Amino acid sequence: EAKAEGRNAICFFDPAMQAVVTANAALTSELRQGLRNQDFVLHYQPQVGREGGMVGVEALVRWQHPQHGLVAPDSFITQAEDSGLILPLGQWVLETACTQLAAWAGRAETEKFSIAINVSVRQFRHPEFVEMVMKAVEQAGISAHHLKLELTESLLAKDMDVTIAKMGILKNAGVTLSIDDFGIGYSALSYLKYLPLDQLKIDRSFVKDVLTDPNDAAIARTIIGLAQSLGLGVMAEGVETEAQRDFLARHGCHCYQGYLFSKPLPIEELEVFIQRLPQTSS
Numbered sequence: 575e576a577k578a579e580g581r582n583a584i585c586f587f588d589p590a591m592q593a594v595v596t597a598n599a600a601l602t603s604e605l606r607q608g609l610r611n612q613d614f615v616l617h618y619q620p621q622v623g624r625e626g627g628m629v630g631v632e633a634l635v636r637w638q639h640p641q642h643g644l645v646a647p648d649s650f651i652t653q654a655e656d657s658g659l660i661l662p663l664g665q666w667v668l669e670t671a672c673t674q675l676a677a678w679a680g681r682a683e684t685e686k687f688s689i690a691i692n693v694s695v696r697q698f699r700h701p702e703f704v705e706m707v708m709k710a711v712e713q714a715g716i717s718a719h720h721l722k723l724e725l726t727e728s729l730l731a732k733d734m735d736v737t738i739a740k741m742g743i744l745k746n747a748g749v750t751l752s753i754d755d756f757g758i759g760y761s762a763l764s765y766l767k768y769l770p771l772d773q774l775k776i777d778r779s780f781v782k783d784v785l786t787d788p789n790d791a792a793i794a795r796t797i798i799g800l801a802q803s804l805g806l807g808v809m810a811e812g813v814e815t816e817a818q819r820d821f822l823a824r825h826g827c828h829c830y831q832g833y834l835f836s837k838p839l840p841i842e843e844l845e846v847f848i849q850r851l852p853q854t855s856s
């Protein structure tokens with residue numbers, strides 16, 4: 575029995591485990607250094623709405639690593655969460671998104687755009703999360719209506735009362751609330767009706783094979799129907815083909831994000847993308 579040998583014996587003499595611990599510690603210290611050096615950047619992926627017009631962007635963080643180049647968030651967000659560094663990183667994302675919204679304010683093409691940011695559970699559960707959001711909005715001098723928070727279903731696993739209360743304050747202040755990657759996590763369907771939500775975002779994994787896998791098609795249709803019956807908006811992520819878009823549209827989903835429209839872009843390229851959009855009369 576491994577347990578009989580004592581906890582230290584297991585961890586200390588398992589070279590694989592030791593390697594993981596060492597690698598995690600090294601990544602944490604690199605992340606801390608990266609934050610200090612301001613090596614993180616936001617890329618922005620366009621989101622399109624009903625008439626094919628752009629309605630906003632999702633801000634997605636990347637790490638401009640001095641040795642490894644541009645690193646995708648899947649390689650470091652978990653470690654940032656586990657180490658607590660997601661708090662300063664998330665704060666930076668929040669402030670950067672609000673600053674970008676301030677830069678767009680008053681410009682005709684971007685007037686109605688929202689920026690969606692991803693919020694980790696650990697960030698949301700911080701006792702002062704709501705205050706930090708309100709402060710960032712205030713300091714940037716923007717309207718909270720342009721800020722969207724993408725939360726995850728894992729938030730619903732515990733402390734529902736606190737979660738609902740926090741969401742309520744944000745929602746009352748005008749912030750838009752979306753549940754990201756909907757369908758892959760802990761779905762407290764019975765609780766959905768109590769959440770002051772605006773939108774469900776269909777996870778990319780269901781969109782991918784929506785045309786060929788009857789189960790994915792059924793799940794996508796169910797999420798769209800669920801959103802509709804709860805009076806929520808619904809957006810599909812990872813839309814890569816017109817056929818996927820058409821399927822989703824046929825079943826009542828009219829907001830999309832995906833490579834069909836654009837990959838996430840650095841701000842300079844996003845500005846070019848916006849300039850090239852057909853001008854809608856308003």
Ligand code: C2E
Pocket residue numbers: 619633634635646647648651664667691692693694724754755778811812813814831832833834838
């Ligand atoms: P997510 O929030 O679900 O973001 C969507 C991911 O799908 C992004 O990956 C995006 O680049 C990718 N994507 C969008 N359209 C398509 C498509 O048509 N095809 C394919 N194959 N992929 C598409 P990315 O940028 O690598 O981000 C991965 C995840 O990292 C995000 O998933 C989000 O959970 C997390 N993340 C990103 N930025 C932040 C952040 O600032 N804070 C936190 N807490 N998490 C973040």
Ligand code: MG
Pocket residue numbers: 632691692724754
């Ligand atoms: Mg997201």
Ligand code: MG
Pocket residue numbers: 754755775777778811
């Ligand atoms: Mg998502």
Ligand code: MG
Pocket residue numbers: 755777778811
């Ligand atoms: Mg996703």
